[in-house]
Amino acid sequence: MAQVKENKTEDKLTRQRDAVLQVIRAREDHPTANEIFQAAREHLPTISYATVYNSLRFLREAGLVHEIKFGDGASRYDRETDRHDHAICNECGKLVDFDLPQAADLIQAAARKSKFQAASVHLTLRGICPDCRKA
Amino acid sequence: MAQVKENKTEDKLTRQRDAVLQVIRAREDHPTANEIFQAAREHLPTISYATVYNSLRFLREAGLVHEIKFGDGASRYDRETDRHDHAICNECGKLVDFDLPQAADLIQAAARKSKFQAASVHLTLRGICPDCRKA
DNA sequence: ACAAAGAATTAGAATTAGTCTAAATCTATA
DNA sequence: TATAGATTTAGACTAATTCTAATTCTTTGT
Numbered sequence: 001m002a003q004v005k006e007n008k009t010e011d012k013l014t015r016q017r018d019a020v021l022q023v024i025r026a027r028e029d030h031p032t033a034n035e036i037f038q039a040a041r042e043h044l045p046t047i048s049y050a051t052v053y054n055s056l057r058f059l060r061e062a063g064l065v066h067e068i069k070f071g072d073g074a075s076r077y078d079r080e081t082d083r084h085d086h087a088i089c090n091e092c093g094k095l096v097d098f099d100l101p102q103a104a105d106l107i108q109a110a111a112r113k114s115k116f117q118a119a120s121v122h123l124t125l126r127g128i129c130p131d132c133r134k135a
Numbered sequence: 136m137a138q139v140k141e142n143k144t145e146d147k148l149t150r151q152r153d154a155v156l157q158v159i160r161a162r163e164d165h166p167t168a169n170e171i172f173q174a175a176r177e178h179l180p181t182i183s184y185a186t187v188y189n190s191l192r193f194l195r196e197a198g199l200v201h202e203i204k205f206g207d208g209a210s211r212y213d214r215e216t217d218r219h220d221h222a223i224c225n226e227c228g229k230l231v232d233f234d235l236p237q238a239a240d241l242i243q244a245a246a247r248k249s250k251f252q253a254a255s256v257h258l259t260l261r262g263i264c265p266d267c268r269k270a
Numbered sequence: 271a272c273a274a275a276g277a278a279t280t281a282g283a284a285t286t287a288g289t290c291t292a293a294a295t296c297t298a299t300a
Numbered sequence: 301t302a303t304a305g306a307t308t309t310a311g312a313c314t315a316a317t318t319c320t321a322a323t324t325c326t327t328t329g330t
Contacts, residue, residue: 010159011149012278014277014278014279014324014325016278016279017278017317032316033317034315034316035315037264041203046279046280047279047280047283047327048279048280048282049281049282049317049320050279050280050281050318051278051279051284052326053279053316053317053318054278054279059142061225069205070204070205071204071205071210071228073315073316074315074316075265075317084146085245085248086248086288087245087248087251089251090254095251096244096249096250096251098248098249099248100241100244100245100248101244102241102244103238103241103258105236106237106238106258107260109235110222110233110235110258110260111221111260111262112221112236113220113233113234114222114231114232114233114260114262115234115260115264115265116222116224116260116263116264117262117263117268118260119225119262119263120260120261121258121259121260121261121276122258122259122261123238123241123245123256123257123258124203124256124257125245125246125247125249125251125253125256125258126254126255126256126257126261127246127249127252127253127254127255128251128255129217129251129252130250130251133252135143144311147297147306147307147309149296149306149308151308152307167287168287168288169286169287181309182308182309183308183310183311184288184309184310184311185288185289185290185308185310185311186307186308186309188287188289189307189308194310208286208287209286209287209288210287212287244314246291260325
């Protein structure tokens with residue numbers, strides 16, 4: 001009798017996937033897929049663009065990285081996977097993480113208003129970052 | 136002496152721009168630029184894709200429509216221009232407006248945490264919409 | 271250890287959203 | 301009515317991402 005195979009998605013952290021993960025973990029900021037590709041090929045020169053995207057999907061589904069999608073260009077990837085909020089600078093586009101527990105507390109109220117079954121809530125602030133305010 | 140011309144951006148609601156505006160105002164949902172283009176050319180068969188984009192930029196800058204950018208594909212346009220929040224269905228992608236005044240109240244706290252000078256805050260709920268919950 | 275099956279990777283083509291460009295058309299006004 | 305400025309048009313172009321098909325691992329059974 002054939003052995004039962006439960007998992008649909010494989011769960012191996014291959015060399016390529018690990019390289020991508022390490023790139024994200026090594027950075028304070030929120031790199032794009034392209035930036036990750038550039039950095040990853042320094043360690044693994046043969047890695048391809050498609051593999052970076054495949055790895056990012058894998059890592060996201062495994063909960064190891066967090067994908068941030070604002071409309072402004074490319075998705076960005078975040079090593080911080082706990083619930084948190086984002087601030088985006090209207091001048092320079094800088095993206096900053098912060099956590100506002102009060103925002104998380106609004107999940108019930110948001111579910112009631114929207115009639116959705118809530119999975120998560122996320123607050124986005126738009127404004128001017130400290131650097132651009134100075135300049 | 137030449138007449139002084141103050142406005143940098145012109146402010147005429149041309150036939151094309153008005154057609155785009157009417158399409159958005161006529162819809163309950165949040166059409167993409169492509170959907171707007173399809174609908175607008177029923178009234179104005181010669182309108183071009185680029186003009187739809189130009190008109191959307193004009194209408195957005197004039198405050199007549201609201202642009203919603205989630206990473207999931209194309210920008211969507213909303214006739215509702217007052218501050219409001221959004222719920223997105225993780226199953227079918229449906230986008231719904233709602234207003235949670237408590238979210239607006241968090242603008243001060245969010246500014247403090249992020250160190251940004253705040254312009255706006257916006258709460259996004261992700262979950263399952265009523266229709267998908269039934270199915 | 272070896273072959274077969276399944277998974278992952280690769281390179282490049284394809285797709286999609288959106289912007290840019292240059293020529294043509296409008297429109298207001300002197 | 302001529303003209304200058306603004307707008308529209310069609311299509312080329314760009315950037316991000318996904319798809320595809322061939323190739324290269326990895327397992328695992330024998």
